[in-house]
Amino acid sequence: MSDPSPPVRTAVVGSGAIARGVHLPALADMGDRVHLAALVDVDEALVAETADAWGVRGRYTDVHAMLAAESPDLVVVCTPPVAHKDTVIAGLDAGAWVWCEKPPALSLAEYDEAAAHEGEHGPFAGYVFQHRFGSGAERLRRHIRQGTLGRPLVGVCNTLWYRDPEYFGVPWRGRWDTEGGGPSMGHGIHQMDLMLSLLGDWTEVTSVMSTIARPVQTEDVSMAIVRCESGAKISVTNSLLSPRQTSYLRFDFEDATVELEHLYGYDNAHWRWTPAPHADQEGAVASWQPEENVPSSHRAQLGSLLDSMERGERPRASGHDGRRALELVAGMYQSAVLGETVRRRELTPESGFYHSMYGGDARAAASALTRTEPSTSA
Numbered sequence: 001m002s003d004p005s006p007p008v009r010t011a012v013v014g015s016g017a018i019a020r021g022v023h024l025p026a027l028a029d030m031g032d033r034v035h036l037a038a039l040v041d042v043d044e045a046l047v048a049e050t051a052d053a054w055g056v057r058g059r060y061t062d063v064h065a066m067l068a069a070e071s072p073d074l075v076v077v078c079t080p081p082v083a084h085k086d087t088v089i090a091g092l093d094a095g096a097w098v099w100c101e102k103p104p105a106l107s108l109a110e111y112d113e114a115a116a117h118e119g120e121h122g123p124f125a126g127y128v129f130q131h132r133f134g135s136g137a138e139r140l141r142r143h144i145r146q147g148t149l150g151r152p153l154v155g156v157c158n159t160l161w162y163r164d165p166e167y168f169g170v171p172w173r174g175r176w177d178t179e180g181g182g183p184s185m186g187h188g189i190h191q192m193d194l195m196l197s198l199l200g201d202w203t204e205v206t207s208v209m210s211t212i213a214r215p216v217q218t219e220d221v222s223m224a225i226v227r228c229e230s231g232a233k234i235s236v237t238n239s240l241l242s243p244r245q246t247s248y249l250r251f252d253f254e255d256a257t258v259e260l261e262h263l264y265g266y267d268n269a270h271w272r273w274t275p276a277p278h279a280d281q282e283g284a285v286a287s288w289q290p291e292e293n294v295p296s297s298h299r300a301q302l303g304s305l306l307d308s309m310e311r312g313e314r315p316r317a318s319g320h321d322g323r324r325a326l327e328l329v330a331g332m333y334q335s336a337v338l339g340e341t342v343r344r345r346e347l348t349p350e351s352g353f354y355h356s357m358y359g360g361d362a363r364a365a366a367s368a369l370t371r372t373e374p375s376t377s378a
């Protein structure tokens, strides 16, 4: 029998809410597979407090100092979006694999710049899209691959969440230069990623966005119609103004409707499967029962990432597979700001929306997002 692999020496950069609440527990759940070697945060008191609480020896306020001293195998990036790209590049250049929180970067240009620092056989950068990894989504993915549901025809992708004005008191939120965008970029990206990871690439998008009620530079509501390469049409709504919160995905295939309704995470009970009238009702329902119940979670994605590291293979939600939702978000912003339908192939370095989600002209973006149509009443 071969010896078990040594623990993956891991460093977490950014010791704020998501690091403490989610990543550190997920890493601890990995047991002997992971050794948490170091924490980094620009806030020295916070990093010391967090390192004490989790029994971590290495504590740093600078990522480069940490990389030089610790040579980790894996860097987990939990900083605000504005620091993602440089931290991912620093980790890759130091020879570490990287797992970075969403949104992957502030723009497609940043994403591609970071990807250019990957090696042909690793290290690779993967991005946090935890909703792909629950057993309900994995079961649906297998059905789609096997073609048992017929063609996908129609989709609904709603992220209707509520964030009060105080939520935007955190200085990096609601700003183009630090968060990169509003609910399209920071909140609905999870549902859009799950939808596209199941249905494949999109070809064109028509979108409207507004800043209706929150003290932000970006939108607080966005709506879009998306056409997929398969021909399927998806309607998307992302809102931070919806008191009864829900995350809702609906897939209408030729032979069944599959729905997922949850809020911030799901298990098998959140999925619903309705066979088409012509389908074998009992057979369809029986084939839908997943044999295990794995909730969507950072833990599930981290396990998959560690498996990829062991095999030396590009992880899921990396490369083109990690970029798809960001690309749709860029297309949505271009469509909303310019008032036109955007084709995916137009999002090249020649487009201002490749370089920043607002297209580089903050005044034009602000005017498009707050535009009110002239009243037609007398």
Ligand SMILES: NC(=O)c1ccc[n+]([C@@H]2O[C@H](COP(=O)([O-])OP(=O)(O)OC[C@H]3O[C@@H](n4cnc5c(N)ncnc54)[C@H](O)[C@@H]3O)[C@@H](O)[C@H]2O)c1
Pocket: 013, 014, 015, 016, 017, 018, 019, 040, 041, 042, 043, 046, 061, 063, 078, 079, 080, 081, 083, 101, 102, 103, 128, 130, 170, 186
């Ligand atoms: N996957 C999810 O479901 C999910 C949920 C919430 C947040 N997030 C994402 O996680 C990231 C962090 O969000 P949060 O809520 O934890 O934010 P936060 O503000 O609570 O924490 C961020 C921490 O990063 C530190 N920091 C900032 N710049 C740094 C740098 N250059 N080097 C080291 N540390 C730095 C800050 O001091 C802060 O402690 C964001 O990208 C956010 O979108 C993901």
